[in-house]
Amino acid sequence: PSTSGSLQELEQEQAGPSSGVSRRCPFLLDNSLHTSQWPPRRRHKQLFTLQTVNSNGTSDRTSPEEVHTQPYIAMDWEPEMKRRYYDEVEAEGYVKHDCVGYMLKKTPVQLQECIKLFTTVETLEKENPWFCSSCKQHQLATKKLDLWMLPEVLIIHLKRFSFSKFSREKLDTLVQFPLRDLDFSEFVIKPQNKSTPDLYKYDLIAVSNHYGGMRDGHYTTFACNKDSGQWHYFDDNNVSPVNENQIQSKAAYVLFYQRQDVGRRQSQTASSDSPAPPASGSTSNPEIMDVN
Numbered sequence: 001p002s003t004s005g006s007l008q009e010l011e012q013e014q015a016g017p018s019s020g021v022s023r024r025c026p027f028l029l030d031n032s033l034h035t036s037q038w039p040p041r042r043r044h045k046q047l048f049t050l051q052t053v054n055s056n057g058t059s060d061r062t063s064p065e066e067v068h069t070q071p072y073i074a075m076d077w078e079p080e081m082k083r084r085y086y087d088e089v090e091a092e093g094y095v096k097h098d099c100v101g102y103m104l105k106k107t108p109v110q111l112q113e114c115i116k117l118f119t120t121v122e123t124l125e126k127e128n129p130w131f132c133s134s135c136k137q138h139q140l141a142t143k144k145l146d147l148w149m150l151p152e153v154l155i156i157h158l159k160r161f162s163f164s165k166f167s168r169e170k171l172d173t174l175v176q177f178p179l180r181d182l183d184f185s186e187f188v189i190k191p192q193n194k195s196t197p198d199l200y201k202y203d204l205i206a207v208s209n210h211y212g213g214m215r216d217g218h219y220t221t222f223a224c225n226k227d228s229g230q231w232h233y234f235d236d237n238n239v240s241p242v243n244e245n246q247i248q249s250k251a252a253y254v255l256f257y258q259r260q261d262v263g264r265r266q267s268q269t270a271s272s273d274s275p276a277p278p279a280s281g282s283t284s285n286p287e288i289m290d291v292n
Contacts, residue, residue, distance in 0.1 A: 048077045079238055089246050108174040119145055119187055148190045152262045154202055156255040168214055172250045179204045202257035209251035222247045
């Protein structure tokens, strides 16, 4: 803006106090231009700020040398700008490079496959043997989980964190789940009443998402308005309407389903409780307020 300030001061001013940039940033300034030739700076709202962080996404760096050994950068969006220009689903559709030691599993997994694995006979690991009271020795045992009956609201917790003796990682596999008519009839072992098929069918009402790694992360939510059927995206204090095709993502962590007969019963109750329209020629009482 002027020749009175040095190039270093100008760079620091361009970087901003929250960007975490303490050194010279070639992408902020064209060093071939002299400061006297720099055009007047106009005030624009920032899209985001950048700062150097560690592998966990936190900015607790101990020395400048650590920036070169672990070059991680965090991008913090300005809330209004994020709402306008940031697509959460599109941002998750990338493939990580080999250098980060992880390759995205391109083949998605169906939720029904996860449920089948959950109810399949499983052999316990060698490190977790079962002590037989007859032979007095540890033996490899098997276990099996079955579903006897289901609740009105079914919460499905996807296993996103994998632990082993040698590694720990977050699983970013895309799990495709239905928004309507999730049928559990083949997984319930209790004798079923064929006249009430709704007891085993569920509709999605909310999704809890997790972004981040093993130590740190950020939670967001998709939730459906039970009256209007409109889906909304909740990100801290920001709430925005979304389309149904935006709900499925690799960040899905906890799924909330409601049994169809319960949803139908709530809809009937809500319609019966709604006040009747006033008769023709009648005047409404301003002192009476109907609160649903």
